[in-house]
Amino acid sequence: MDEKFDCIIVGAGVAGLAAAMILARNNMKFLLIEKGEFAGSKNVSGGVLWGSDLARLVPEYWQEEDGGWERFINHRRLTFLDEQSAFSIDFKSSHFNETPYSGVVVLRSKFDRWLAEKVQNAIDESDFAMESFIATNIKVDEVLMENDKAVGIRTGEEEFSADSVIIAEGVNNLLTRQVGLQNDYVPADHILTGIKEVIRFDQKVLEDRFQLNGLSGMSNEFVGYATDGVEGGGFLYTNRDTISLGLVAGIKDMREKEKSPHDLLNNFKMHPVIKDILQDGEIVEYSAHAVSSGDKRVMPREVYKDGVLLCGEAANLLMNAGKAIQGMDYAMRSGILAAETIVEAKEQADYSSQTLKQYKQKLQGSYVMKDINSFQDAVHMLHNPTMYQDMPNLICDFGRKFFTIDNEPTKKSRNLLSESVKKHSSYWDLMKIGFKGAKSL
Amino acid sequence: MSTLLAHIAISDGKVKRSSLEVLSHLRQQADEHGHSVAAVIIDPDADSYTGEVQKYGPSTIYTISDSIFENHRNTPLLRALNKVIDEVDPYLFAFASTEGTKDILGALAANQQAAVLSDVSAFELTGNGITATRPVMAAKILSENEAEGDRILVSVRSGSYELQEQDTDAEVIALDFSMEESDIKAKLKEIIGTSGDKIDLSEAETIVAAGRGAKDEEGQELIQELASTLNAGIGASRALTEAGVIDPSLQIGQTGKVVSPQLYIAVGISGAIQHVAGMANSKVIVAINKDPDAPIFDIADYGIVGDLYKVLPPFIEELRKIKS
Amino acid sequence: MKFYVCIKQVPDVNAPIQIKNGELIQDTDRMILNAYDASAVEEALVLTEEHGGEVEVVLVGPDKATETIRKALAMGADKATHIRTSGDEAYDSASYAHILATFFQDKEYDIISCGKQSQDTDAGLTGGMLAEHLDLPYATNAVGLSIEDSKLIVKRQGDTGQEMIALPTPSLVTCSNDMNEPRIPSLKGIMQSKRKPVESVEIADLDVEENKLKSKTKVTGYREKPEREAGQKFEGEPEEIAQKVAQLLDEEANVV
């Protein structure tokens, strides 16, 4: 076919869909290609979509009776686990009840498909209602390059030309490597694996157990025994009548400690505190997916080149600095920025890196790169065993002593703390961590 | 008092057990609700089966004997069934859910303007029709249904009811029937691979079913050996019928047959819901699969995790010992 | 030859479902082209590619079923008719057969193909009913189709073997998914599908007799199947576990 598109987007995940929405709104002629049977069919997130960018794509999405999202977050909890105990920092506030929400829980197979429908509506209303497409069940095999400039894509025997290609292919970024923006080799300690179960409850039971009101929801992150000594952490998010429970764990560390993701998750679920939470739940879905580490050192060497822009996790835009995994929101924002750059490129009729480098500037100026840059230390710190082993143990140990009343003379908490510290760590280590922590957060 | 009529299917010169299951259930329903039960046999030798059918309690047996019924063909069968309905005026006409039944049920219902429920696993008479249970969503769940009207057709999955003998002195009434070959527009040209003396899967007590894991020659030989040791029927998953390794009539599942043997041994079958749809009612299920997470293990009474090429030989040998 | 293929949009049986107060709830309301109909479309395409002709798909269903029509067009069907319903009606196979029969009344065609059954309900009735209403010779459960001397040769799966049946035209056939592997639409196919003609017919405009639309059967509720518990699972030395299970079949289960 000799029709040429303004842009071809590879991947209908959060990043690709966000980009497509902006292109449709700006009357661009584009193709969004997804290899899954439908948008979201194989995509996995925990998943809280943080921030308010969703409202930019689907204004007043909260008005929809049965939108693509599950619950908004007004209750957050960070839990330290040792083998028997849980010590939580818990924050709930009606401040978070206001729209646009600052975080919504989503189930990707539903959310992505819903967002794809919204994009389709935007296409239908655009000047290219008949010429722009969302095509699923099609895998892009190659980005076609001429003189090191992207000129289209190939799928099977078919080739399609375009002035630009947005690569939004997610963490397994083969095309990103094919166009030469990343090395073929990514060290294993920079890849994590995420596993997750969706567990169903009677809706009333769920709402009572987590003190949910209407569509309010809770997010809970876990550090420590959740991953049984393996680098990583756990999460629990409330959906309408299910919870998403899972772990993100370092592949290399897991391999070294001879643990499988499945074992880890089962171990996590058997923790006495977690077990109580899960009572009477029924597993309805199990999924696993790679996650990038958010370490800047494995980022592609550039996020643009002639005719090409990279967004979302394909560009390793992800952060896990301890208090939440942020990947979808980065994907969304970078998708929006990439598409806006393409719109400008079309206006200037110049898709060379000269124009496209504005994308990088936009990204650098946004919270995405600002946060990634300023929280790198926190990311590195999370690789430190003290953080996912000693620290949670210490905290729980302190907690146990602090909350024990046993008809003996009560020790001052300062003394309790020093006992716990001695048992699990040294002051020196702790000071180092504390100092680093204060600096990195 | 109305008449409940059972269709009696004949296959390979034998009365289909599933038809007698249906007849048994009709007898029980008739007793409960004060109706009478009749049966109809349509076959070149219809009369030779009345003795056996009589054992399951019909008060009347209608027969239509004509050489035109030598092989299953929908046009003459429909003509005959419509005639029977005109003659007998049954309130309920029940069939075993065979391929033959599936071929005519919709057209018969349309012709008779009857309410119809196909492939039910249970049904009961009510004041003005029936309620019935049907497995749906690839037999993952059950739906409850109602059919209302003064003529109801229903077809019943094999294995849904137990046989219950109740010998009667049934009156046998032969109905006139004639039809010209030239009235049949759909011409039957050839029949390929009738099972002959093979075991009818829908009635088999023991079934050995082979899946993709047993695709090659060695696998097939082991399957044959296991089946002959247990005197079992051989069935297959779609992976093997599709690949042409096993005759398509032996496919078990949503597209294939529904079976309910005492013992079902699934060899190298993953347990996709569409396969399970056809065999979940087996009494005892054994699964042999090298993947410990294969879904078939979720429904197996005995799961053997291992390579079938290593597991089957000692398994067969041990069974032989037990048998002898 | 002119083929009409009746296609239906059905819920994806592989997607998670639950039952709440007797009602069936799909976690994602994901709807797909009935697998048996996809095979019918595929076969019609193959035959018209070989012998010439046209393939038109007909679907009775709500607005959102357009997606399914596009899928068939993307596979290669030439055009489509969408008979629109509100989606709230409790139609059974008989209702759909009446609607389709009314639609076909004044149409010309050689072959009408249907799926042998709906993937979600496994009813398997519509095809036969439609043939009866239109007074067409028909064959069900086709596992192979070919055209010889302007006759449709149907290989159908019977109870024991396969029957080869020659159907004159016009006639009707219902298709099993055992006859082919439906093609996955190419990107070009997907792009072209948008420009192919889809005629939209309101069900009210069809003038189907009101009393014929009223279903004589209805679903009153759903429930779980009695759960089949996983039994014992044996791992270890093949020799040992094979013997163990054989013995258990004899002594514990009493089935050999």
Ligand SMILES: Cc1cc2nc3c(=O)[nH]c(=O)nc-3n(C[C@H](O)[C@H](O)[C@H](O)COP(=O)(O)OP(=O)(O)OC[C@H]3O[C@@H](n4cnc5c(N)ncnc54)[C@H](O)[C@@H]3O)c2cc1C
């Ligand atoms: C267990 C787990 C929990 C997580 N929790 C959270 C969380 O709570 N909050 C959060 O913000 N993030 C979370 N993340 C991270 C988040 O899921 C990702 O960062 C996000 O999905 C990235 O979006 P994306 O659009 O870049 O990529 P993806 O969502 O991966 O989308 C990429 C798409 O491209 C398609 N594709 C790939 N290659 C091709 C090709 N060649 N041709 C056509 N299509 C192609 C894929 O099928 C896919 O649909 C979690 C991840 C995991 C695994």
Ligand SMILES: Cc1cc2nc3c(=O)[nH]c(=O)nc-3n(C[C@H](O)[C@H](O)[C@H](O)COP(=O)(O)OP(=O)(O)OC[C@H]3O[C@@H](n4cnc5c(N)ncnc54)[C@H](O)[C@@H]3O)c2cc1C
């Ligand atoms: C509408 C529809 C209707 C369908 N109807 C039917 C139907 O009626 N019947 C049916 O069967 N399918 C049906 N299917 C297809 C079904 O979904 C599956 O694709 C099919 O059942 C898979 O067959 P399988 O288990 O043999 O193959 P696979 O799923 O490929 O499984 C093969 C199994 O063999 C195991 N294995 C491999 N090698 C060995 C070894 N050496 N030792 C031990 N184990 C080994 C593997 O671990 C695997 O679990 C239908 C599908 C659709 C969409």
Ligand SMILES: Nc1ncnc2c1ncn2[C@@H]1O[C@H](COP(=O)(O)O)[C@@H](O)[C@H]1O
């Ligand atoms: N709403 C519908 N629109 C078009 N075809 C239909 C419809 N319902 C049933 N059919 C056809 O009938 C077949 C299924 O019949 P049944 O199993 O009785 O539902 C399908 O494979 C279609 O070919």
